Amino acid sequence: MEKIEILKQTDLFRGLPLSFFPTVIPLLEKKSFTEGGTIFQEGDVGEDIYIVGAGSVSIIVNIPEIGEEEVAILKPYDFFGEMAIIDGDVRSATAIAHKGTEVFKIRRNDFLSLIDEEAPYATEILENIILKLSIRIRSTSDKLNMFYLMDMGV
Amino acid sequence: MIEKYYLFSLLNSREAALIEKRLFLKAYEAGTMIFEEGEVADAFFIIQKGEVEIFRYIREKPVQTVMTLKTGDFFGEVGIIDSKGRFANARAKTDLELLVLLRSDFERILGDHKKIRYKIYRSFIREMVIRLRRSDEAFKAFFKEVLHRDQ
Numbered sequence: 001m002e003k004i005e006i007l008k009q010t011d012l013f014r015g016l017p018l019s020f021f022p023t024v025i026p027l028l029e030k031k032s033f034t035e036g037g038t039i040f041q042e043g044d045v046g047e048d049i050y051i052v053g054a055g056s057v058s059i060i061v062n063i064p065e066i067g068e069e070e071v072a073i074l075k076p077y078d079f080f081g082e083m084a085i086i087d088g089d090v091r092s093a094t095a096i097a098h099k100g101t102e103v104f105k106i107r108r109n110d111f112l113s114l115i116d117e118e119a120p121y122a123t124e125i126l127e128n129i130i131l132k133l134s135i136r137i138r139s140t141s142d143k144l145n146m147f148y149l150m151d152m153g154v
Numbered sequence: 155m156i157e158k159y160y161l162f163s164l165l166n167s168r169e170a171a172l173i174e175k176r177l178f179l180k181a182y183e184a185g186t187m188i189f190e191e192g193e194v195a196d197a198f199f200i201i202q203k204g205e206v207e208i209f210r211y212i213r214e215k216p217v218q219t220v221m222t223l224k225t226g227d228f229f230g231e232v233g234i235i236d237s238k239g240r241f242a243n244a245r246a247k248t249d250l251e252l253l254v255l256l257r258s259d260f261e262r263i264l265g266d267h268k269k270i271r272y273k274i275y276r277s278f279i280r281e282m283v284i285r286l287r288r289s290d291e292a293f294k295a296f297f298k299e300v301l302h303r304d305q
Binding site: 061063064065066069071083086087089092093117122123126127129130131133134135136137138140141142143144145147148149151152 | 210212213217218220231232235236238241242268269271272273275276278279280282283284285286287289290292293294296297298300301
């Protein structure tokens with residue numbers, strides 16, 4: 001997958017002009033994974049933000065005494081790993097690659113420079129992240145509601 | 155002096171004054187609903203005094219407490235951001251004073267002032283990440299509780 005295609009398609013950079021992409025392309029680093037490869041682990045210090053290039057990625061949380069629960073499956077152009085970049089805290093979940101997965105990562109400091117107050121499209125990128133976070137806030141609550149219902153035997 | 159509120163803490167006094175002009179105060183008695191799930195989101199709120207409970211009904215019973223918010227916190231931003239309506243209910247847990255910012259005013263100010271937009275987005279993101287981490291914990295706690303109850 002071409003880097004330029006990733007940038008054009010991912011929600012992370014939605015609404016940005018093509019002329020901006022040459023600034024971002026050198027920041028993208030491609031990594032390939034085989035089935036079951038760990039991209040990052042819950043509890044790790046978060047160093048990078050990722051965009052899926054090919055294949056798919058499972059986001060998994062570990063629930064003590066119970067086991068692993070898959071909370072999301074990400075497809076090409078989805079981005080992930082932004083929470084730890086923003087607050088500097090550890091990964092809240094584990095990211096596992098499926099067969100033939102390719103991801104593009106941007107290092108934390110490089111990404112922070114893209115959302116610096118003086119950076120040309122910082123506000124647009126922030127808006128794209130906010131949209132994703134609001135979708136996640138909704139879906140996490142929906143999921144919890146569904147489990148409550150199941151627990152009530154409905 | 156709205157810069158004391160987290161959401162506006164990055165604004166300079168001139169920027170804060172632009173927003174302050176548009177805020178109005180609304181009081182609620184304990185137990186009153188502020189908004190309900192599914193409603194169109196036409197405003198968001200900053201708590202000047204009191205506590206707010208964000209919750210969802212599960213089979214007509216208010217079971218899932220999404221979170222409890224206190225003085226200085228904001229809420230109602232999710233519906234403003236993605237325009238999909240309120241995903242949960244908000245109720246005054248105590249007697250309450252809210253600062254209200256109408257969506258139309260919010261959008262006009264952010265459209266006209268890119269610096270303000272940037273700074274408010276920064277604050278939004280930071281807080282939304284904190285809340286997501288909390289809800290991830292709630293998710294895990296739920297499973298643990300079910301497990302221990304069934305044993």
